[in-house]
Amino acid sequence: MNIHYDTLKEEYLDAITNLDKLCFSIPWSKNLFASELASRFAHYVLALDGESVIGYCGIQSVAGEGSITNIAVHPAYRNQGIASTLLEQIIDYARAQKLDFVTLEVRESNINAINLYTKYGFELVGSRKGYYADNHETALLMTLQL
Numbered sequence: 430m431n432i433h434y435d436t437l438k439e440e441y442l443d444a445i446t447n448l449d450k451l452c453f454s455i456p457w458s459k460n461l462f463a464s465e466l467a468s469r470f471a472h473y474v475l476a477l478d479g480e481s482v483i484g485y486c487g488i489q490s491v492a493g494e495g496s497i498t499n500i501a502v503h504p505a506y507r508n509q510g511i512a513s514t515l516l517e518q519i520i521d522y523a524r525a526q527k528l529d530f531v532t533l534e535v536r537e538s539n540i541n542a543i544n545l546y547t548k549y550g551f552e553l554v555g556s557r558k559g560y561y562a563d564n565h566e567t568a569l570l571m572t573l574q575l
């Protein structure tokens with residue numbers, strides 16, 4: 430394994446789209462990732478094993494507020510600290526941008542992700558019932574004050 434990290438680039442768009450299909454019930458389209466790449470409000474960090482994209486985390490920031498769009502790691506690479514490294518890089522970026530806080534939504538059943546966010550200091554601040562279109566699951570809102 431040769432894990433390294435890079436920011437999102439045009440050449441990674443197909444691979445990140447394929448990774449998203451593996452990791453989410455409602456994956457993002459390539460067009461959506463392309464619009465994130467073009468947006469000056471968005472920043473994405475990718476984990477790569479050689480040439481393969483095996484993880485990513487993204488943030489959108491506007492007016493001092495950051496919002497984590499997503500974090501995902503390829504199933505074969507989980508529980509090795511890769512999401513932790515991605516999230517640390519996004520939090521470092523948020524601090525460098527002098528954001529006041531970072532917020533996110535997570536499915537209430539997604540214990541692994543909730544544990545990950547809690548490990549990095551995110552706190553539960555609220556919930557949105559029926560937020561997810563596929564199974565009407567509740568979203569938990571979590572915030573990290575910077």
Ligand SMILES: CC(C)(COP(=O)(O)OP(=O)(O)OC[C@H]1O[C@@H](n2cnc3c(N)ncnc32)[C@H](O)[C@@H]1OP(=O)(O)O)[C@@H](O)C(=O)NCCC(=O)NCCS
Nearest residue numbers: 452500501502507508509510511512513535541542544545
């Ligand atoms: C959530 C996800 C990104 C974690 O990726 P990962 O690289 O395996 O995470 P790490 O190895 O860095 O683990 C970091 C922390 O996450 C939590 N965690 C990860 N896997 C876990 C598991 N199987 N059980 C319990 N907690 C878990 C723990 O707090 C862990 O810290 P610890 O090892 O000190 O206990 C990964 O499981 C994933 O891609 N899931 C599908 C996509 C998804 O649900 N994303 C979140 C959307 S909100």
